[in-house]
Amino acid sequence: xxxxxxxxxxxxxxxxIGIENCPMLFTKDEWPGGKNLAISPEIWRRMFAAIPSRxxxxxxxxxxxxWQQMDYLQPLRDFADRLLHIHAxxxxxxxxxxxxxxxxxxxxxxxxxxxxxxxDVDWPALVSVLKEIGYQxxxxxxxxxxxxxxxxxxxxxxxxxxxxxxxxxxxx
Numbered sequence: 001x002x003x004x005x006x007x008x009x010x011x012x013x014x015x016x017i018g019i020e021n022c023p024m025l026f027t028k029d030e031w032p033g034g035k036n037l038a039i040s041p042e043i044w045r046r047m048f049a050a051i052p053s054r055x056x057x058x059x060x061x062x063x064x065x066x067w068q069q070m071d072y073l074q075p076l077r078d079f080a081d082r083l084l085h086i087h088a089x090x091x092x093x094x095x096x097x098x099x100x101x102x103x104x105x106x107x108x109x110x111x112x113x114x115x116x117x118x119x120d121v122d123w124p125a126l127v128s129v130l131k132e133i134g135y136q137x138x139x140x141x142x143x144x145x146x147x148x149x150x151x152x153x154x155x156x157x158x159x160x161x162x163x164x165x166x167x168x169x170x171x172x
Contacts, residue, residue: 003051010055018059018084019047023068025107039068041075048082057082061142062121063091067111069103072121073129080133088166089142090119113144115158117165127169139166 010017021044024035037043044058060083065072076083091111098110116123130139141162143149148158 003056007051007053007056011053014055016055016057016084018057020059020064020087021061022064023107039064040070041078044075044079044082048079054081057084059085059087061087061089062126063087063089063113063119066091066093066120067107069093073125076126076129076135077133080135083133083135083137085137086130086135086139087142088116088139088162089144090114090116090121090123092119112146115143115145115148115165116141116162118145123165124169127166139170141166 007017019038020036021039022036023039038047038058048056058079060076060079062072065075090113092114093111098105101109112119141159143155143158143162145158148154
């Protein structure tokens, strides 16, 4: 049992351990299972039943639910007490390409990580749910959008653009 002692140590320090819901399935050597088991509500329920500590929770990223074609809002409600951190990252699912390669293809063949507001996440709805459940933790922009990776100026612009998308929702 690796996680039990780690969570006990986190409790002593009064910090949380948040497992990101990313399947870590991006290349052929990671197929078919990826490198992370904590990818779905069914698994989260089992994790939290085995380790009930509130110091053990989720680093929730809605983009990973998008490319798994899962509801990304309901888990926020269902696991509100386990949300330790939120990634503001979007994803664009290419349905035409998905129809070509199928669901068992490598995910990057049919989805693209994007900045908040440039993909399929409904950010007004997501922020509304975070307010509804009383989430008080951090929401951090995770930039993995290839359109903003080439230069330092593009990276800076990605943060400005992400803030422009999210700030009115947070303030409103």
